[in-house]
Amino acid sequence: MSKIIGIAVAGTVIYVILKKYSQEFAVISQICAVILILFLAYPYLCDMLDMIQTYSEKIGIDNTFFSILIKSLGLAVVSQFSSDLCRDNGSAALASQIEFAGKLMMIITAMPVIESIIELTVRIIDHG
Secondary structure (H helix, E strand, C coil), X not given: CXXXXXXXXXXXXXXXXXXXXXXXXXXXXXXXXXXXXXXXXXXXXXHHHHHHXXXXXXXXXXXXXXXXXXXXXXXHHHHHHHHHHHHHCCCHHHHHHHHHHHHHHHHHHCHHHHXXXXXXXXXXXXXX
């Protein structure tokens, strides 16, 4: 965790310094810092995903639901990163549209889960 914090602080300092001279290089430095942080966080993400998969197998959850969870998590991370980058660089309108599109894609990705819940509810009502 200390490496992640160090990269975040160093990336912020570099961004502030570069922003005075070149907005383009400042943005590139931001993206590089984020990519480094993601690489450092990747092993933790893998551990978390393994743990979730282990628990889902123990309680008998279908792998389809696990796959949907992973896809939704990925969409959330990518859309949040993209919108934050846009917002930090003065494009709040674009950031809002990215957030909207990310939420919409997550809903579409989750449709099989929603469908299963509706089917289960209908079966309970019909038999109850």
